[in-house]
Amino acid sequence: MHSCQLIRSHIVRKLWRKLGLVSSAVSSREAHITNTLRAVELTSVRYPYLKRGNYSKLTDQDVAQFERLLPGEQRVLTDPSDLEGYNTDWLKICRGISQLVLKPKTTEEVSDILKICNEKKFAVNPQGGNTGLVGGSVPVFDEIILSTSLMNNIISLDALSGILTCQAGCILGNLNDHVSQHNLIMPLDLGAKGSCHIGGNLATNAGGIRLLRYGSLHGSVLGLEAVLANGEILDCMSTLRKDNTGYDLKQLFIGSEGALGIITKAAILCPQKSNTVNLAFLGLDSFNDVLDVFRDSKKHLSEILSAFEFLDSESLKVCTSNLQLASPIAQHPFYILIETSGSNGTHDEEKLTQFLETLMTVGKVKDGTVAVDDKQMQHIWGLRERVAEALLHDGYCYKYDVSLPLHDFYNLVLDMRSRVGHKATRVVGYGHVxxxxLHLNITSPSYDEEVASLIEPFVYDWIAERRGSISAEHGLGFKKRHYIYHSKSRSAVAAMKAIKHLFDPNGILNPYKTLPDD
Incomplete structure (x- = not known):
């Protein structure tokens, strides 16, 4: 072996010993770990203050026990090449070193897995489509990954009431395709709908572009089934729209990020699909004009308004330059997408056309186009939904998903742009007005400690001073958990910790996430 290979191998072994992960199942994987270390830096290396919890270490006998529990091909993964995608998040900024991925198909199998993990004190990382943006869906150290990818059955759909019952591993886009055959739609729509799982959507209380029309998942979810840390199955699978018997326990799991239990099934109220949908893409000179148009759209479009999204010029530029997407209108400082949906096509089109003509006449809108077919709609929505993808082409992306009062909404982008200056490639703002x-994104060619220190904790302090929220729809995950006090009181966090201890006294479910260390 060459000297450089010996040194690399020694470094890898030293790292594993430092993390306390050396076992009989590890030594054969060192060569692969050496290679993948070059790709994405380990979370535990980037954040050296992290300490692995007092959890047990896997042995070959443990793996064999799980193999007996989950018979069949590709249900117990141990090969490093198979594990790489599960260990690394979508943004390629967080990476764990799990040695084991388990893929149950039923609630009962999830229960059996958690009984073993709780008894032996194995840490567990629940994972859906792994599209999370705050490091909540991948391990920090060597947690066992419990993937819901094989729990993808649609159990039932009541077309009359619009109630869909499904397993947690169903892909959001597939569910929308299924219910659309019955003239229904899913109450949420995300850019990641082609790969995100409904269980992960529930666990992070995902929002998306339809929240303006249909509200949050706290209102759309009628029933839910989850498995607690000790393997107990909690059945709250009501399909009733009104049920005031006792505490509404399902609400605890919506937004809990897998820390209280693993969601396995859900009953979701799906709205009626609109007969007609119209989409306008408009250019404006200022963010004040964006707010004025939003105020006017609520007044004049009211019952047919289904989405109101905005992008700044840098957001559109990153799509046109990095993804070669064409803009349907000329360059402007700001852009908005207004979507309407209703039951009377002629009425809706006339109402939107009259509204747009008024905006153009008074000068609030400088340019615009209305999609004439589905292909144009998809293209325009792509300019909004693919910004996150386009930003990754810049190199490293520092992402912040926040809620703010509208009068302060875009000032955060301006202040951040001034603060980081030329040290960042770009600072962009877009999102759900x-x-x-607001989705605030800063990019640089690679991860830069100086840029990171300019952003945090400044961004969280800025938001807290204006009584905003540091997380609007992505959760806290690993990256934001220690900033929770910027949005929640100490008494509220203490109550959360008490609930966590009650549901998961050994702390095995998604450790190092959501709640801060003591």
């Missing part, structure tokens, strides 16, 4: 959710 309709519900006060």
């Amino acid at each position: 309709g519900d006060g959710n």
Whole structure:
């Protein structure tokens, strides 16, 4: 072996010993770990203050026990090449070193897995489509990954009431395709709908572009089934729209990020699909004009307004330059997407056309286009939904998903742009004006400690001073958990910790996430 290979191998072994992960199942994987270390830095290396919890270490006998529990091909994964995608998040900024991925198909199998893990004190990382943006869906150290990818059955759909019952591993886009055959739609729509799982959507209380029209998942979810840390199955699978018997326990799991239990099934109220949908893409000169148009759209479009999204010029530029997407209108400082949906096509089109003509006449809108077919709609929505993808082409992306009062909404982008200056490649702002959710993104060629120190904790302090929320729809995950006090009181966090201890006294479910260390 060459000297450089010997040194690399020694470093890898030293790292494993430092993390306390050396076992009989590890030594054969060192060569692969050496290679993948070059790709994405380990979370535990980037954040050296992290300490692995007092959890047990896997042995070959433990793996064999799980193999007996989950018979069949590709249900117990131990090969490093198979594990790499599960260990690394979508943004390629967080990476764990799990040695084991388990893929149950039923609630009972999830229960059996957690009984073993709780008894032997194995840490567990629940994972859906792994599209999370705050490091909540991948391990920090060597947690066992419990993937819901094989729990993808649609159990039932009551077309009359619009109630869909499904397993947690169903892909959001597939569910929308299924219910659309019955003239229904899912109450949420995300850019990641082609890969995100409904269980992960529930666990993070995902929002998306339809929240303005249909509200949050706290109102759309009628029933839920979850498995607690000790393997107990909690059945709250009501399909009733009104049920006031006792505490509404399902609400605890919506937004809990897998820390209280693993969601396995859900009953979701799906709205009626609109007969007609219209989409306008408009250019404006200022963010004040964006707010004025939003105020006017609520007044004049009211019952047919289904989405109101905005992008700044840098957000559109990153799509046109990095993804070669064409803009349907000329360059402007700001852009908005207004979507309407209703039951009377002629009425809706006339109402939107009259509204847009008024905006153009008074000068609030400088340019615009209305999509004439589904292909144009998809293209325009792509300019909004693919910004996150386009930003990754810059190198490293520092992402912040926040809620702010609308009068302060875009000032955060301006202040951050001034603060980081030329040290960042770009600072962009886009998001859901309709519900006060801003997506702030800063990019640089690679992860830069100086840029990171300019952003945090400044961004969280800025938000807290204006009584905003540091997380609007992505959760806290690993990256934001220690900043929870910027949005929640100490008494509230103490209550959360008490609930966590009650549901998971050994702390095995998604450790190092959501709640801060003591």
